[in-house]
Amino acid sequence: METELPILSQLPVTDIRKQFPILQRTLHGKPIVYFDNAATTQKPMSVIDAISNYYMYTNSNIHRGIHTLAEEATAAYEATRVAVQEFIHAAYAEEIIFTRGTTESINLVANTWGKQNIQAGDEIIISEMEHHSNIVPWQLLCEEKKAFLKVIPINDAGELLMDAYQQLLSNKTKLVAITYVSNSLGTINPISDIINLAHSVGALVLVDGAQATVHLNIDVQKLDCDFYAFSGHKIYGPTGVGVLYGKKALLTTMPVYMGGGEMIKEVSFKETTYADLPYKYEAGTPNIADTVALKAAIDFMNNIGIQQIHQHEQALLNYATEQLQQIPNLRIFGNAHNKTGVISFLVNGIHPQDMGVLLDNQSIAVRTGHHCTQPLMHRFGVPGTVRASFALYNTMDEVDQMVKAIQKSIKMLL
Amino acid sequence: MIESAAIAEREAAIVEAFALLDTWEEKYEYIIDLGKQLPPLEEKYKVADNIIKGCQSTVWLVASFSDGKVYFKADSDAVIVKGLVSLLIQVLSGLSPDEILQAQLGFLQEIGMMSHLAQTRSNGLRAMIQQMKHYALAFQSIQS
Structure with a gap:
């Protein structure tokens, strides 16, 4: 045999x-x-070691302390941001926002950019092959804003009907939120074409990269996507850490998501000013250990x-x-x-x-x-x-x- | 709570039957056979009200009450679940509401099928046991 x-x-x-x-x-x-x-x-093992080594030798809260442990923990955390930036070929490290995973990344965009920019009568396009995580946040947003969700159909082979997509696109389209790779079928969507077509009507594109990032070379600048979301645990990394990439110009003007520590510049009871990117979207003590270990996963993939x-x-x-x-x-x-x-x-x-x-x-x-x-x-x-x-x-x-x-x-x- | 002698006896019979089956294949083939032999529920009962929805498979359950005894009929679209459902009917059908409410169903552990009650299975089996007891409770209150 x-x-x-x-x-x-x-x-x-x-x-x-x-x-x-x-x-x-x-x-x-x-x-x-x-x-x-x-x-x-x-x-x-390198990812598992990175988690336990972090807790054994480096554990400390990041960005605030001036002691050695805090400095080392901060450096390790930020090193992952740079590793992710290089991994998906983003222009700037501050375009990388750490989240809990793809689902949170998508919800972040729906609740910030979405709430700011989607108005009654606007349209958001998704596809028939989306994961619930790339359906429900947009459904909720459309309900709230009285906007409309449009769905690109697929053929029997499980491929998007690109003609139908083009027909759905109009000046009402504000966002195309679409998966790069189908989790159920494995279909790799023609993501560059999808993005270019969306941009031609002035719509932004969020790419759900949960299934793609582990299999394909990702270059967010070449793709020219506006947002890209993925999870650490699907690329040999730990659970509980994910990434939202967004173009700097967009992330800068978007409203904040969660309020709390880390994301502020100054707080008084009268007014709070927010931190710069990327910290503006990373409220509270983040998942430091798993984020640090995500770099080990990226190194592992890069080495192969x-x-x-x-x-x-x-x-x-x-x-x-x-x-x-x-x-x-x-x-x-x-x-x-x-x-x-x-x-x-x-x-x-x-x-x-x-x-x-x-x-x-x-x-x-x-x-x-x-x-x-x-x-x-x-x-x-x-x-x-x-x-x-x-x-x-x-x-x-x-x-x-x-x-x-x-x-x-x-x-x-x- | 102490199980009634009738339930203990029925459970013991099932455990005994499984004791003769050595391998996992034999056990599952037995359960699959039970599933296939369980008479399909009449279509009129396969309505939304009778569905116990698991995430992956569907179970339909109907109960009737006569002469102080509860009778169950059930079906499922997955044959292994249907086989396990058949075992539950063997143990619980035709008993008084009190007896059903006291049932511990330890036999599932003894025949090595506890994993089917695990939450990840989402097969409706756990919910089915609950629903059987709900019926028993409802009939008990009618009775009194």
Whole structure:
């Protein structure tokens, strides 16, 4: 069997796997095959060490203290900001705002820029494949402002209908909030075209980068997006830290979000003046340890190289797609020409949850359900799917194990 | 609370049946069979009012009350959940409201199916047990 496997990438996967303690864990007597990477990736030792080292040697509150620990903690925290700036190619470090994650980043824009700029009758465009996190904040805003939410439809392959998008665009469009990569289908959207078209009618663009940042080279200046949001935990970093990138000119004029410490310049009971960027949006003591460790995750990815990672994941995707297509009555949802390592599927007559339970008993971790994209599931007329999503540490052998486990589950269920 | 002898007996029978099943495959095949054998609920009962909504699978539950006993019928769109539902019906259907309210359902632990009550499963099973007890409570108050 193994000799038939094609040679796929230059990635030293065996060495990489050794850096992930959780991949050494066994379940039901077998190593865990972790294919739920679109939900969250596992963490390399360097990230885990960065968190514990921070608490063991550096812990202190940042930006205020003048003692050595405070200085070191501040330097480490700010070093991550610069690392993120370079990672997504932002022009300025102060364009990087730390949040709890993508969801908070999107809500921040909706509650600041949105409240300031959206008026009755305005339109916000999203797509049919958005995660609930990029639907609900805009729904709330539209409700409050009596604005309208417009939705770009998709085709059966799971690709945006760009003609329909162009028809939706008008001088009423104030914002296009769209995902770069679909979490349920893996579709990579033509984000540059989407942004250029939006700008041509004077609309801003927020890119939900939650699923893209771990797979693709991100250059926010080249893309020319106005906002870009992503989460640390989906790029091998810790949970509880995320990023909002915004163009400096926008962030400067936007109103503040949360009030509190860190975000002020001067406070009196009569009036408060706010701190400069980026601190104006970072009220209160932030998640210092996890933010510091996010740099370790970015270093980890940079050391391997995003091109290498992408190549490896594409090889896994192609191989897994080929193998799964050979299983009778298995239907893959999302066959976009351009997609990341995500395969959503169903087997006729089998509820996704039943498949998930039996795969779990065979040490295969996949996601089942609607993946927080209920409108998308509606579009395909299914209650949910089984989703396997790949990361740089996954192997062809693991794909084989999954395929075998799926076949066994089908036999048990039908 | 002490479980009634009837419930203890029914649970013991299930635990005994599972004791004969050695592997996880055999256990799940048994549950899947139970799921397939549970008569499907008539369409007229598959209405929104009878739905116990889990995040991923749907369970329909109806209850009736006669001669001081509560009778349950249920269905699910996922066969493993349906099999577990079938076990719950085996244990709880045809008993008095008092007996149902006192049920501890420790057998789920003993047959190694507790994970299905975990919150992440979101399969409606936990909510189904609650709903069965709510019915029992409602019928108990009618009775008194």
